Amino acid sequence: MHDQNFTSLPDLHGVPVFYPHGTQLIWISSNGEITRPSRETLAAEFALGVVLLCHRRWSAARAAIDIDHYLDVMELFAFVRPARFVLPTPSGLAQQLGLARPQQGEDMAALLPQIAFILLDELASTPDPARTEAGRIATMMTAGGWKWGPYILAHLGLPQPLAGPPDSRYAAIWDRLADYTDYTPQAEPGTQPILPDAARQRLAEMLGENAELRLPQADYAAAVAASFDRPDAGPNPAMVLAEAGTGTGKTLGYLAPATLWAEKNGETVWISTYTRTLQHQIANELTRLYPEAEAHESKVVIRKGRENYLCLLNLEEALAQMPGRPRQAAALGLMVRWAGATRDGDLTGASFPAWLMDLFGRSQTNGPCRPARRMYSCSLPAL
Known part of the structure; x- marks a missing residue:
């Protein structure tokens, strides 16, 4: 009523x-x-x-x-x-x-x-x-x-x-969210190697026609290509430890052979970084290869630890406790609105405004991800 x-x-x-x-x-x-x-x-x-x-x-x-x-x-x-x-x-x-x-x-x-x-x-x-x-x-x-x-x-x-009391059933947005699986069976990836000259060529394509050709950067890309040799090329895993000075252009240097290998072998390449800033730098650099937003979104994904993502089960539990804590309805409602609009549920990403943290703490709606079919933090592909 x-x-x-x-x-x-x-x-x-x-x-x-x-x-x-x-x-x-x-x-x-x-x-x-x-x-x-x-x-x-x-x-x-x-x-x-x-x-x-x-x-x-x-x-x-x-x-x-x-x-x-x-x-x-x-x-x-x-x-x-x-x-x-x-x-x-x-x-x-x-x-x-x-x-x-x-x-x-x-x-x-x-x-x-x-x-x-x-x-x-x-x-x-x-x-x-x-x-x-x-x-x-x-x-x-x-x-x-x-x-x-x-x-x-x-x-x-x-x-x-x-x-x-506020009715938490009004906020059950997960009823309209798509189901995700924790694991998708994949075919065996290819094993085609990346030749040094091919890595140089991919680097040139990513830089564009008007870019200055830097030999140290091209040499770096060619050296990193050796890490994509066939697994059966020798008794030990293919591995390259490559170092270069500041300003060499290392990011594009390793992205060139990595993206080429992913295309030739139909598999994901994971690039592990130490900082979130570098994560976003890599994603931005890959707009050179995938300038269209739709292609970039389907090919490039930033993946972080599960503590960075909203847990829908925790959100559901917080909403269930709301009748006894009605003053939390505003904060939880804004979180629900955000959860229904965000692409990936990343609480540390650009789509989650930092000023909203003044309204509610993560302890109410975030935390270790638990198994579920509808969970942002368990279902993302990786960069």
């Missing part, structure tokens, strides 16, 4: 706005007056009701005041556009929404209501079934006290939930 009454919903146009810019604490009152009040005056204003702001944790730190009743446009963005990168500032939001970037602090503060309405209208225009799913998750979050919930439900034309 639901409550059809929207009369108690405050008009978003009349919600005060707060934005700290430099040393200025900018306040826009409900009647549109712009002031720069003292911290004491601000504290009194915050106690009166809900305030619209951008990045609550940062705003509270700049004001040195606890802000308990707020509408954070970053939370709304995370709900409407999950798994999308954005800088957590009015300028960053404006850039993502195609708006002119504000230059002054007053302009940044005044832009927040417009950003909120654009996001709400965008959500309302979302086609089904995504619209229905968003409404169900918003209903759950509203029951847990999420301040944006009533506005979202109103824009979607949905009733407000009656008093009671």
Whole structure:
């Protein structure tokens, strides 16, 4: 059952706005007056009701005041556009929404209501079934006290939930996720070796016609090619320990023979790195070979340890405990929205905004992966 009454919903146009810019604490009152009040005056204003702001944790730190009743446009963005990168500032939001970037602090503060309405209208225009799913998750979050919930439900034309604990069944996105298998039988890979001249040629192709030919880099690629000799070429495994100075171009030097071997033998090549930065560097370098996004996505995958990925079983357990912890509904709802939109469930990747960590800790929804058919952290191919 639901409550059809929207009369108690405050008009978003009349919600005060707060934005700290430099040393200025900018306040826009409900009647549109712009002031720069003292911290004491601000504290009194915050106690009166809900305030619209951008990045609550940062705003509270700049004001040195606890802000308990707020509408954070970053939370709304995370709900409407999950798994999308954005800088957590009015300028960053404006850039993502195609708006002119504000230059002054007053302009940044005044832009927040417009950003909120654009996001709400965008959500309302979302086609089904995504619209229905968003409404169900918003209903759950509203029951847990999420301040944006009533506005979202109103824009979607949905009733407000009656008093009671949030219903975790509204967030069961795994019912629509594809099943994965932990193991896929593979055919025996080929054993064709990579000749040094072929490695040089592949390197030249990856560099392009206009690139400078560097002999040390080509020699490095040719030397690494020896690691792809036939396994039966000798009594010992084929192995190459190759070193080169900074600036040689080692990354492309070993990618050239590795990608060539993968193509000729129909098998995956795993490249182990020490840092995440190098992982992403390798993935970016491989756009030279696979410039089309679809081909790159099918051929190149960054794989990390399981602790880096969202565990859907842990998320399901956290949702099951939510009726006794209703205040977690907002954080869990945003996590569910992200889980439904992310390509790989990587909590340390670009699609998971770092500012969301202010809302919830990993201990609620992450941890060692456990066997399951629907699990991001057990089902990815490898780079």
